[in-house]
Amino acid sequence: MERSKKIIRTSFVGIGVNLILVIFKAAVGLISGSVAVIMDAVNNLSDALSSVITIIGTKISGRKPDKKHPYGHGRVEYITSALISIIVLATGIISLKESIEKIITPEKATYGVVSIVIIVAAIAAKLAVGIYVRSVGKKLSSGALEASGSDALFDAVLSGGTLIAALISVIWGITLEGWFGAIISLFIIKAGIEMLGKTVSSIIGKRADPELTEKLKEALCAYDEVRGCYDLALHNYGPERIIGSAHVEVQDDMTAKEIHKLTRRIATDIYMKFGIVLTIGIYASHEDELTAGMKNDLDAIVSEYPGILQVHGFYVDEEQMTVTFDLVIDFKADAQSICDEVVAKMKQKHGDYTFFAVLDSDYSD
Ligand SMILES: [Zn+2]
Numbered sequence: 001m002e003r004s005k006k007i008i009r010t011s012f013v014g015i016g017v018n019l020i021l022v023i024f025k026a027a028v029g030l031i032s033g034s035v036a037v038i039m040d041a042v043n044n045l046s047d048a049l050s051s052v053i054t055i056i057g058t059k060i061s062g063r064k065p066d067k068k069h070p071y072g073h074g075r076v077e078y079i080t081s082a083l084i085s086i087i088v089l090a091t092g093i094i095s096l097k098e099s100i101e102k103i104i105t106p107e108k109a110t111y112g113v114v115s116i117v118i119i120v121a122a123i124a125a126k127l128a129v130g131i132y133v134r135s136v137g138k139k140l141s142s143g144a145l146e147a148s149g150s151d152a153l154f155d156a157v158l159s160g161g162t163l164i165a166a167l168i169s170v171i172w173g174i175t176l177e178g179w180f181g182a183i184i185s186l187f188i189i190k191a192g193i194e195m196l197g198k199t200v201s202s203i204i205g206k207r208a209d210p211e212l213t214e215k216l217k218e219a220l221c222a223y224d225e226v227r228g229c230y231d232l233a234l235h236n237y238g239p240e241r242i243i244g245s246a247h248v249e250v251q252d253d254m255t256a257k258e259i260h261k262l263t264r265r266i267a268t269d270i271y272m273k274f275g276i277v278l279t280i281g282i283y284a285s286h287e288d289e290l291t292a293g294m295k296n297d298l299d300a301i302v303s304e305y306p307g308i309l310q311v312h313g314f315y316v317d318e319e320q321m322t323v324t325f326d327l328v329i330d331f332k333a334d335a336q337s338i339c340d341e342v343v344a345k346m347k348q349k350h351g352d353y354t355f356f357a358v359l360d361s362d363y364s365d
Contacts, residue, residue, distance in 0.1 A: 003140050003240065004062045007054065010136045010145055014051035014152065017129040018044055021122055032114050040118070047155060050084045050148035051133075057083075057144055061238055074238015081143030081199040088151050089192030092185050095158060099181030106175040119163045126156035141239045143202070147195050154188045208234040210365040212274075216246075219270060225250050225262050227285055230312045230326070233363040234276070245279040247313065252284035283313040291316045294323060294350060301345045307333030308342075309362055316353075323350075326358045335359050 022044045029037030057080030065072045134149025136142075161184045165177040213232055220229035227249045234244035248266070250259065263280040270278045295314050302308050310328040317323070327342065329335040336359070343355045 003142075004058050006136065006140055007058045007142050007145055010133055011051040011054040011058075011148070014054075014129055014133050014148060015048045017125050017152075018048040018051070021125055024121065025118060028114060028118060032112075037115065037118065044122075047152070050087055050151045053080055053083055053087075054142075054144040054148050056080075058142075071237040071243070072241050074236075074241045075203070077142065077144055077238050078199050078202045081147050082196060082203070084144055084147035084151060085192055085195035085199060088147065088154060088195060089189060091151070091154065092188030092192050095181055096185035096189065099178045099185055102175075102178030102181065104178075106178060116163070116166065119159050119166070123156050123159045123163065126152045126159065130154075130156055143195075143199055143239075147199075150191060150195065154184075154191065158184050158188070205235070208232075208364045213364040216270070216274065216276070216278075219273060220246060220248060220266065223248075223262065223266065225254065225258075226266075227251070228283075228312060230283070230310070230328075231281070231360055231363070233361075240275075242275070243277040243279075245281065247281040247283050249283040249285045249313065252286045252315075254284075284315055286315065290318070294346075294353075297349050298325065298342075298346060301342055302327075305333075305338055305342070306330075307335075307338055310360075312360075313358070321352055322354045322356060324356045324358070326360045328360045328362050331362060 022041050025037055025041035025044060029035075029041055057076055061073050061076035061080075063073045130149050130151075130153030132149070133152060134146055137145030137147075137149050158181070161180040162177060165175070165180045169175055169177070213234070216232060217229055220226060220232075230247045230249070232244065232246040234242050236242045248263075250262070254262075259282060263282070266280055267278055270276055291314070294316060298311060298314065302311050307330045308327055309330055311325055312328075313324065313326040315324050323346070327335075327339055329338055339357050339359055343357050346355045347353075
């Protein structure tokens, strides 16, 4: 089954469980004439909201690319996750406020058998649905499902706290509901902030998963003609759509025809294997004594700078008397001044050559 269909089906389970709870509570409330229980039923109706948002978000994100959004609509999923994280955060803040009010003016709770039965049933149902939805969300890397599963789990924990407080109140006659609620609320607020942070970070654009980049580099370097692969950059438009670019180094006597064949083959293989559309750029390399000697000098200079993560694309053009190379420098280091110093030191050793260093960004591991 398609990923989006699985997400929608799982969300319907969430809605179904909440609706059953609504009917159950409403019936009990009407029969026993308890306004509190009827209000609780209404509250349950709003818990289905995160599942509804997930379904709508999944439908929109599944839309095909169009002229206005040529990269597809996959990033809608991040917005959906952010919305649900905000719901979780709001739940935490509201229940913290209610708990503080209960601490200030504790009411002697009167729990009937009916309300305890309802609480236990609700905890069991929410716990089950929360664990299920969250695990499916993790498996499908759907932030929205994960968040809405967590939402249900937090509801269960809050109800659990209420139940324990009720039991303590019945047995020892102390009212702890406010304190229990406050502590649990703080946990929910923390989790909500973390969930929101995670999705916002996806929207901003995160460093690519090192496991994936490792495998990609391995695949790129597997071709006989490829002497090295660098500058791998990946952009995602939702969890399922990744495009990117990379440089591969080949011998400088390869013809355009040979390079054409090679890069086509690489791009096709990568797409088939990873589903990633990768644009391949070319660096030329040449092996002779002059190049090896200069490269040794450069390596010696570079070793003095811990901020330099990598040197690549080293190429000596004897006709033009130019040398080009790329430096990948740590984001924390002062890239431009390190680059200038390295070029100046190379110039000291090889005065007749002009050096061009390109600063590459540390996009991936
Ligand atoms: Zn480069």
